[in-house]
Amino acid sequence: MAQNAAGTAEGWTDTIAAVATAVAPGQGSVAIVRISGPGALAIGRALFAAPGQQVWESHRVLYGHVVDPASGERVDEALLLLMRAPRSFTREDVVELHCHGGVVAVRRVLELVLAAGARRAQPGEFSQRAFLNGRLDLTRAEAIGEMVTARSRRAAQLAMAGIDGGLQRRLTDLRGRLLDQLAELEARVDFEEDLPPLDGAAVVAALAAVRAELQQLVADAQQGAVLRDGLRVAIVGRPNVGKSSLLNRLSRRERAIVTDLPGTTRDLLESELVLDGVPITLLDTAGIRPTSDRVEQLGIARSHEALAAADMVLLLFDLSAGWTAEDEALRQLVPTGAPLLVVGNKADAAGLAVGRGVPPAQVCMSAISGEGLAVVEAELLRCCGAGPLEGLQMALNTRQGELATAAATSLECALAAADQQLPWDFWTIDLRSAVRSLGEITGEEVSEAVLDRVFARFCIGK
Secondary structure: OOEOOOOOEOOOOOOEEEEOOOOEOOEOOEEEEEEEOOOHHHHHHHHEEOOOOOOOOOOEEEEEEEEOOOOOOEEEEEEEEEEOOOOOOOOOOEEEEEEEOOOHHHHHHHHHHHHOOOEEOOOOHHHHHHHHOOOOOHHHHHHHHHHHHOOOHHHHHHHHHHHOOHHHHHHHHHHHHHHHHHHHHHHHHHHHHHOOOOOHHHHHHHHHHHHHHHHHHHHHHHHHHHHHHOEEEEEEEOOOOOHHHHHHHHHOOOOOOOOOOOOOOOOOEEEEEEEOOEEEEEEEOOOOOOOOOHHHHHHHHHHHHHHHHOOEEEEEEEOOOOOOHHHHHHHHHOOOOOOEEEEEEOHHHHOOOOEEOOOOOOEEOOOOOOOOHHHHHHHHHHHHOOOOOOOOOOOOOHHHHHHHHHHHHHHHHHHHHHHOOOOHHHHHHHHHHHHHHHHHHHOOOOOHHHHHHHHHOOOOOO
């Protein structure tokens, strides 16, 4: 595949195909096989029989059957959608076969498409072609992948901001402002005697303003990561302090078995929920205590693993029994630096008011009645650093955040050169680096290896 300096493809000779929808037995009424490339139309005509006088025009839906050309067997009743280049997602000829959902029929259709000359698409290859053909910039392409994998409404809203181009416009504006300053500086390096004096203070102010905006984008990226990736919260505590009851309360369903017998939870239980737009995976761990029960020992070992892997730990203890040496020992097991929320349970049995607790409890609640649950949820998000997310309109992903951080660091170095009153060419070294980092975010300056890493994280068919 030839690629020019601008990163756009000069044409593919092969045609790719994949199932573009989720496929599972008995799930979904429609499945789509997507075909893109120079042979898409020929493959469509070879496999699709459209009765009557239906016209094969771009952006027209045809009704008919997918037919095995070798045997003449009708494989499926389907719709065909033809999108001629460049008015398609990839800016190539695209044919979509809308088949019945399930597994057998759609796989059979894909096999016929591959036998007719298409190649099975790699993960993200349709989006990669769209990018290389100039249909998308890299931020939009990544936002599409984030929309597909969004686990909450707020995460989908952030992805939509990227698809709409808001992030690309913001970054392009910042890069353009840096290019303006770089042009002024480089002109003075070569032709200073022929040009009016450069206002160094104005350049410093312009660079500082861009750096401040980049730093804000990086800070917002940390919030965005919480929305996109979610949090893993391990609920730990001595046996029978109410961990499973709390898990059920937070999950709004009976996910875990609850009894009065210590050691009921023998394995690691996971439950997914969304709190204020933040996807959270709750890990209900086996109560940690000395035991000779081999099965319980295995559960406790998994509890230690969950502690090490969790983004946050919720330590639950029994208010009616008070804070014990075993509770303190559990607190010492929490990894250094991991956010910790200490919750006192069974406030009703202890005769205490729910809500804000007294040391060592940060919050008091009753997992049986549900009183104090809202306070626990709010404190959980606060301890995780999620905070209020209502004002977050767009957020960089991890790759973009790293490059924005690199750009901000380069600008700090350029400002240091200015502070030391070094010659203009010293300013331009780091300024060029900042411009290059921002160009990598949008794909204006990006290597093929980076593109492969980006699109490899996409699902097949997208």
